[in-house]
Amino acid sequence: MLTTEQPESRGRTRFILKKMLGSLLTLVFVLVFNFVLFRIVQSDPIGSLFRGRNVPAAKIADLRTAFGLDESLWVQFWAYVRQTFQLNFGISYQSRQPVWNEIVSAIPATVALVGISAVLSALIGTVGGVIAAWRRNTWKDHAITSGTMVFYSMPDFWLGMILLVGFAVVLGWFPVGGMTDAGTSATGVALLLDRIHHIFLPALTLTLAYLGEYALVTRSSLLDVMGEDYLTVARAKGLRDVVVRNKHAVPNALLPVVTLTAINFGFVLSGAIAVEAVFSWPGLGKATADAIRGPDLPMLQGLFLLFSAAVIFFNLLADIAYAWLDPRVEGA
Amino acid sequence: MSWPVLSVKDLTITYNSSAGLVPAVRGVSFDLAVGESLGLAGESGCGKSTLANSLLRLLPEGTVTSGEVTIDGQDLFALSPGGLRAVRWTTGAIVFQGALHALNPVQTAGRQVREPMHVHETVASDDEARVRSRQLFERVGLSANLLEAYPHQLSGGQRQRVLIAMALACDPQLLIADEPTTALDLMVQAQVLALIAELREESSLSLIFITHDLSVLTCVADRLAIMYAGRIVEQGPSMDVFQNATHPYTKALAAAFPTIGDPASRKAPSGLAGDPPTPGALPSGCPFHPRCPLAEDRCRTIEPDLRSSGQGREAACVLI
Secondary structure, three states: OOOOOHHHHHHHHHHHHHHHHHHHHHHHHHHHHHHHHHHHHOOOHHHHHHOOOOOOHHHHHHHHHHOOOOOOHHHHHHHHHHHHHOOOOOEOOOOOOEHHHHHHHHHHHHHHHHHHHHHHHHHHHHHHHHHHHHOOOOHHHHHHHHHHHHHHHOOHHHHHHHHHHHHHHHOOOOOOOOOOOOOOOOOHHHHHHHHHHHHHHHHHHHHHHHHHHHHHHHHHHHHHHHOOHHHHHHHHOOOOHHHHHHHHHHHHHHHHHHHHHHHHHHOOOOOOHHHHHHOOOOOHHHHHHHHHHOOOHHHHHHHHHHHHHHHHHHHHHHHHHHHHHOOOOOOO | OOOEEEEEEEEEEEEEEOOEEEEEEEEEEEEEEOOOEEEEEOOOOOOHHHHHHHOOOOOOOOOEEEEEEEEOOEEHHHOOHHHHHHHEOOOEEEEOOOOOOOOOOOOOHHHHHHHHHHHOOOOOOHHHHHHHHHHHHHHOOOOHHHHHOOHHHOOHHHHHHHHHHHHOOOOOOEEEEEOOOOOOOHHHHHHHHHHHHHHHHHOOOEEEEEEOOHHHHHHHOOEEEEEEOOEEEEEEEHHHHHHOOOOHHHHHHHHOOOOOOOHHHHHOOOOOOOOOOOOOOOOOOOOOHHHOOOOOHHHHOOOOOOEEOOOOOEEOOOOO
């Protein structure tokens, strides 16, 4: 029972602190797991450097010492933890550059592409889902539900290839890949337009691919809410239909959508491995695809850690958003 | 007792469900004078909640309605969408059942009480709405700090009081209380009934009180109407109907409650065998005949209309 304002906000603070602690523990687990995983897959890291070529045994022994592979697992683990916190993820096998530098240089391209697509698909998908549910069993509902379902069920890289072939190869309206025209010296507005020209097809692919999930989840969530008595009460009060929808139905229906959005944003960094590869988009997804082909294990290890951290962070954000939106989240 | 605040003539409501047409209300007529209170009783499925919701046109789309409803002199079914919204909550307001999800879980109680004042512009400012909502809370016996509470932080009785305060927000002439005491424990039920009785004494509020609990109605209703299978089967002054029922169904309902001061009835409150008929598949003739202890052959074929059964009283039974 509520007596003053305080217990409620205390309950929420406690809830958020608990979730933060949980995220921290998950992060520690991921750190350990990442170490163990790469010790299992990588039986002979030095051997993979030379890809079966003949190399003197003494040279190999030297390299093992140089990489610290002759130390015990515990020493290696300690070095791994220490260096991770120093953002030192080792040297990429392919580019011979520090993994961290490679990752940092690929982040902006991915954040731009997947960020734009995630925001657009969340907005358009949610609005579509609201319209479909509110006008259920009308032509609007059928068009939105079946339209988004088609894109939802397509593999994203396949959709990307179709768009690429159609709009870039056959029609020639858009470039076939990359982030800017090769050798361009454009600056300012011209550079921005060039970027938009390049990002259009991959962003369209990802937006279409994610759209359906939002539309379907929003629709079913709103349909559940639409049977609730408080909507009849809102109508009885003399509210306009659109106010009943936007002020009473949607805020209650959006709770599961908030979780979905946050989880999808967690995949912003890792989200587009296949689509970036299709469009040669120089982001983390393409870096991952290239590293798998190597295999460039230090690069993969760094990428995995980053992807996991992003997912954990956005899940925490989802919990905090939930506590803010739903007053019933207290000591839960 | 002059101009009726509400007049219902031959109201018929048919739901359009996937299973076909389901008649929920079949030709109901009554008048409600200013300040009068009508109790509507019957088992679940008899159409009483459908009737309540139809009085503000809150039934789902596709529901077929015929007949006439005049509310405060206006033809309800002829109102434009804007005109309908203007009638809702200012002329007639509904007290919904608080045990159900009648309150929006993500808004504070106070915000939901203030909302209709803003919509109908019965207050000039938000400050005025806050003052009024504090007064309303005080009126229904709630502490003002509960205005900031969310529904899940309130008890069942408190939620019911919030719903009453909310219904009073725009000073309606007619209050429709749809099972407001169902699912409350007995003490709280008595408090809520006392509150409604007080509200009526203070103003010229007209009341329609819907319940399946006949004994509740004798405290709040001037007149009683008993519904069975979508029709009114008996109506009259409430004490007369309760103590001296003429329709066999009303007799059975009244006998289901022990009478205080009559030890014999307390030992043997009698029930009524069988279930109420499904609205989609009503029996022929009088829909009560399969459960009626006095049923005759003609009851299988004749569905009697209401006929006079004493002073100010009517019942629909061939035996009267």
